[in-house]
Amino acid sequence: MKKIGDTLTNILEIKNLGKKFTKTGILKKGNSVVIAVDNVSFSILKGEVFVLAGESGSGKSTIGKIILKTISQDNGEVIFNNEIIDDSESKIKKIRMNCQMIQQDPYDSINPRMKIKDIISEPLRIHKFGTDDEINDRVIEVLREVKLDNSSDILEKFPHMLSGGQRQRIVLARALSIKPSLIIADEPVSMLDVSIRAEMLKIMEELQEKYQISFLYITHDLATARFFGQKIGILYKGKIVEMGNIDKVLLNPKHPYTQALINAISEPNPNNLLVEKQIKIQDNSNIQQTNGCIFATKCPYLFEKCQIEPKLEKINEEHYCACFLS
Ligand SMILES: Nc1ncnc2c1ncn2[C@@H]1O[C@H](COP(=O)(O)OP(=O)(O)OP(=O)(O)O)[C@@H](O)[C@H]1O
Ligand SMILES: [Mg+2]
Secondary structure, three states, X not given: OOOOOOOOOEEEEEEXXXXXXXXXXXXXXXXXXXEEEEXXXXXXXXXXXXXXXXXXXXXXXXXXXXXXXXXXXXXXXXXXXXXXXXXXXXXXXXXXXXXXXXXXXXXXXXXXXXXXXXXXXXXXXXXXXOOHHXXXXXXXXXXXXXXXXXXXXXXXXXXXXXXXXXXXXXXXXXXXXXXXXXXXXXXXXXXXXXXXXXXXXXXXXXXXXXXXXXXXXXXXXXHHHHHHOOEEEEEEOOEEEEEEEHHHHHHOOOOHHHHHHHHOOOOXXXXXXXXXXXXOOOOOOOOOOOOOOOOOOOOOOOOHHHHOOOOOEEEEXXXXXXXXOO
């Protein structure tokens, strides 16, 4: 078991979160509603890494964006450090001072026309961290934390002059600068070469252990999830279908969807363990399933009871599953 915070205090609680998007149809064919996040609840302890895993479109990034208030939820609550984060200016400021996001593409977080020193120091200036000297010192400090130094004048460079791995480490340094207690890392290594993914994850792991920073690690890659995470929530079409201690869930998966995700990992090279490859699941698309189990149209074990929606229930210590077979 990896090291988690000494105190079992929640840094983040998500309660019954829901979000729908309306997609406007082309040629006035009407709008369709996408349920991106459906009654999702989970919590992250201080110093803990919680993984949200699931295939493309399952709602992972939407949850991250709701936490940071770049979009609002339709229902449910985000509780950070025991305070409900609503849409008021003061709460938005509070969450953004304490929680930072790293995205898949570094260019989503940085301005390509800014020098590295300005990119890293920008959050420090926005949040009035200190004097110019104090800000400069902090920039050098976080550069070292992400295993870069200024010997080649990296601070005077522009993002395009760096390698992909260096650029993503600059994004991490920028996130780290204001000493956040939670970092939402949304597929932070999936655009990097396989050879440098481990290096970036190792740096994040060191930061988590050294400063007890909590992480919400969003990924569809179960291999890196298991390397970095302590708890996991498996998302399918906006719902958590299985959740718990990462070893319990991944070594003894109970939900047919989690089992399918894991079975999709047939690659002996651990660097290639991407679940997006091909998930072999049943096609029950002929059945009409509106209120029952969300996985019914794909489940190889479908039976009558699945017309009722299974709730996420405790099946074991630190292990929850939403399936009647578990
Ligand atoms: N701004 C938006 N407007 C309309 N639909 C949206 C919007 N953002 C997300 N969606 C839809 O919500 C669902 C969840 O999207 P989300 O980006 O959260 O998935 P994801 O799990 O992060 O996927 P990926 O692994 O591809 O990043 C998808 O069906 C997506 O098309
Ligand atoms: Mg996403």
